[in-house]
Amino acid sequence: MSIRQAEYAQGKYGIKDKSKDRLLFLSYYDKLKEERYESKGNYDNWDAAQNHIEAYCGKKKITFEDIDEDFVIGFKKFLNHKSRTKSNTALSQNSKYTYYNKFKAALRQAFEDGYTRRNFATTVKGFAQGETSREYLTQEELQAMAKAHCKHQVLKNAFLFSCLTDLGGAI
Numbered sequence: 001m002s003i004r005q006a007e008y009a010q011g012k013y014g015i016k017d018k019s020k021d022r023l024l025f026l027s028y029y030d031k032l033k034e035e036r037y038e039s040k041g042n043y044d045n046w047d048a049a050q051n052h053i054e055a056y057c058g059k060k061k062i063t064f065e066d067i068d069e070d071f072v073i074g075f076k077k078f079l080n081h082k083s084r085t086k087s088n089t090a091l092s093q094n095s096k097y098t099y100y101n102k103f104k105a106a107l108r109q110a111f112e113d114g115y116t117r118r119n120f121a122t123t124v125k126g127f128a129q130g131e132t133s134r135e136y137l138t139q140e141e142l143q144a145m146a147k148a149h150c151k152h153q154v155l156k157n158a159f160l161f162s163c164l165t166d167l168g169g170a171i
Contacts, residue, residue, distance in 0.1 A: 020115045021065040026054065028064075028115065029106045048095075049102035052083050064115045072107070072124045076100060079127075093130030100126050137163055 033046040056078040062071075079096045091099070104121035111119040137145070142163055150156035 022063050023115065025062045025064055025067060025106075025110075026050070026057065028110060029053065032106050032109060045098050046102050049099035052079060052099050053103060055083065064110065067107070067110075067116060067120060069120060069123050072103075072120045075103060076124060076127075093127065094132065097127040097129045 029050055033043065033050055036043045036046055053075065056075050060066075079091060079100055083091050083096075083099075085091060085095075104126060107116070107121040108119060110116050111121070142160065145156075145163075146160060148156075
């Protein structure tokens with residue numbers, strides 16, 4: 001798309017395609033999510049973020065006309081204070097960071113595609129990414145585990161294998 005076409009699509013010349021205002025944001029988001037289907041981890045993050053966006057919207061059909069800075073701030077507050085995991089615990093800092101960034105990516109793309117006149121993805125600061133730490137067994141602890149009795153030898157072998165090959169030995 002040329003710069004002029006993009007500017008026109010974004011309504012910079014005072015000519016706004018009002019039909020885009022009435023389109024449903026979640027339908028647009030779903031389309032963007034499906035474009036990422038081949039990238040499993042990324043798709044799953046977009047899908048999880050969509051679940052939280054849907055929970056925030058409730059039964060209301062949100063159109064692009066409904067999206068403004070207050071809507072974006074409200075979603076951020078929802079993630080921070082009300083949104084829950086499947087096990088009904090508060091979201092981790094990195095989950096909030098990830099879901100909010102998927103939401104912002106959709107808003108940014110909507111702006112580029114001319115669905116909004118303003119890029120709300122840039123007006124509200126996102127979440128900071130949390131620090132993650134992993135603890136590993138020492139060589140001595142692994143040797144003790146290897147010597148320890150285990151009722152199910154196959155589980156013990158799988159555990160030791162994963163520790164020694166970095167396939168999930170973090171505890």
